[in-house]
Amino acid sequence: MSDFSITRLNASQNDFDGSLASLLAWDDSVDHQVNESVRHILAQVKARGDAAVLEFTEQFDRLKAGSLADLEMSKERLQQSLEAIPQNQRTALEAAAQRIRDYHERQNQQSWHYQEADGTVLGQKVTPLDRAGLYVPGGKAAYPSSVLMNAIPAKVAGVAEVVMVVPTPDGQVNDMVLAAAAIAGVDRVFTIGGAQAVGALAYGTESIPAVDKIVGPGNIYVATAKREVFGTVGIDMIAGPSEILVICDGQTNPDWIAMDLFSQAEHDEQAQSILISPDKAFLDSVEASIRRLLPTMERADIIAESLKSRGAFIQVADLDEAAEVSNRIAPEHLELSVDDPEALLENIRHAGAVFMGRYTAEALGDYCAGPNHVLPTSGTARFSSPLGVYDFQKRSSIIGFSASGADRMGRVASVLARGEGLTAHARSAEYRIKE
Template identity: 70%
Template sequence: MKIEQLSTQDAKFWQRLDELLAWESVSDDAVFTTVNTILKEVRKRGNAAVLEYTNRFDRMQAKDFAELEIPLQRLQQALNSITPAQRDALEQAAARIRSYAERQKIESWSYTEADGTLLGQQVSALDRVGLYVPGGKAAYPSSVLMNAIPAKVAGVPELIMVVPTPDGEVNELVLAAAAIAGVDRVFAIGGAQAVAALAYGTETVPQVDKIVGPGNIYVATAKRMVYGTVGIDMIAGPSEILVVCDGKTQPDWIAMDLFSQAEHDEDAQAILISPDKAFLETVQLSVDRLVETMPRKDIITTSLQARGAFIHVQNMDEAAKVANYIAPEHLELSVEQPEILVKQIRHAGAIFMGRYTAEALGDYCAGPNHVLPTSRTARFSSPLGVYDFQKRSSLINCSAQGASSLGQVASILARGEGLVAHACSAEYRLNQ
């Protein structure tokens, strides 16, 4: 397999890099029309529409909507049925995610000015959050933990999980993770109809304030379309990894790090940057040898040939420049002194520092969230965190003296804008 070789010294380097990074959602008019119809039907007919679409798309035979709610004791049953090693791994990962999330909590604050006026910010949790979890064979218990635990740490009282069970196939690890994370209700529904149920509410599914979690193109399109009625976490693109290496890490390690994201799907992107051209060639040899051992060889090969690249740079300063432009979801700094290089990094979802920090650790159990901005959106957005489940209200409490001094300023500005009622509202309180 030949991975594209680029050099910053090439005249058309930046143009080619742009072409490589470009990714257009496969959502088309047909997808949009289908999702729009589903949203309208669920909004109008509630449970009946969700039941109808679930039976059709997931090949289910539920006769009543009540059959689609998974009782909490079923989650506990799943937790008790998995192997001790699996349970221990889930619980260790959950503990680390929770410990990290606790440090993200934002507290309310205020201060009082000399005239007695109080200003501040009150922080409160969202009332209810919906968590979408892929189901069937594409099941990700790690995503349950990553999405649910920060919400619970933030203080969200009610977390509603939806997970499709095509052909009645239930993933025990997903249900076990939901038990560990403290999910409050679970419905065996998926697709755009599940997003609609969460966004608008039905006779049984309560309306939520925000929807988080990954899904296919129909789910992503539905989330985009209900945004505004509810909040959403993000519209995620294909998984990405960018490795910056000084040429001194084991080539096999780097090759497998690239595979770890390329195996997600054919649109995933894996890029390696190094100032050592010979090292890039060595990693290519490792890729060619190791890919033959991979169960998902075909996916990895397609991904690396279509969207992968080895980029030769002149030095580490240039490597940082290119990395910031790419703004990757996952960035590995596989170098001798990552704590120095990281100071030059401004745009990345998660930064993995040093030769021993495999990106895969962040996917499961390091602690920081694995829900990260993709498709260069790390230039302006952040990983999912506790702060995504909290909202802030400004606090203003004027003393009589403060009302007089501020009222004069407000009056001048309001009259300058031609808003006389605003001015009068402030003026009525002057010198009281």
């Protein structure tokens, strides 16, 4: 890999802000053709239901079926997949599922209320969604870990029905994905994909029930469809390319850091891997590790392109400045590969998930640490959070005034309503005021 090069930036250089902005820039504007295609598919599914879904499934996945009932997988079929996979895969899936469940059970929110002195009761009722839709990529890309990460929080939240859609191009079924669905307690599975599956979940068809929220990753057509149906249903997020940012003090084995950077770069050419360190000699050592290890990787071409086009090494004055730069980036995954990660964590404000210390590889978070791997990308960690139980719950405000409370607050509401010129509001409150 003698021609390999990775962008080097220094936080002290005059044009650092502009260079960093250019590095982080990612065009998420949707191609006009994709938009038109997705809108056409969604309109057809909304108007023609099952028939449209079957036609698009035949067209795009080369899978012909007489009815959508033929494309639903029974719970018995999911169980067969669970029994068919190698024992080590089943054991690993079950271990990961248990950890994910344990972690997410701690997020479960309960309803609450309190009573004021005059008997007025105020509170919040927490209710799970009735039905959630889970999109799972199919074909070559098979992500059983995503099934666990999306379905388990929904079930912990109390969602009554989780409906999963997964394309099976040319009838190609992935047993590990179906086994994960069995372990996670998915209720119904349809072997459909693409924008047509998103439309079916959003609008409902004769065979597929409409859901309240759609979660899960997909290609550009799936992401665009989720964007289009938002408002009819809730969605988790519009995810950009995967990202990792490693802050290292220069004391971690450079081979470990190189491989951690590879772990995100191998997703696709648009993935972003960034290393920040105050130690220039260490940055050189990691680059040497990258050159040596890259030829040994199965996805070497994808990793190389990702690192060349979107990767970077950033030299900073110290770890405080490293945290400052990291907060500007607001990465999806942040590794604190330093002696005292707890101290450095105090300075971190924006990150999807933070991996503490030299032994905490980001890859563990993708599979079996317990916290969710569905994380905000493209700087959205500034204002959003990992997928969790709270995404499958909604909150209703509870308000119950006593006669005394209605008298007291009615006087306040009356003044404010008349100030806004809303007389009926005022009189409604005034009827409850004691003479």
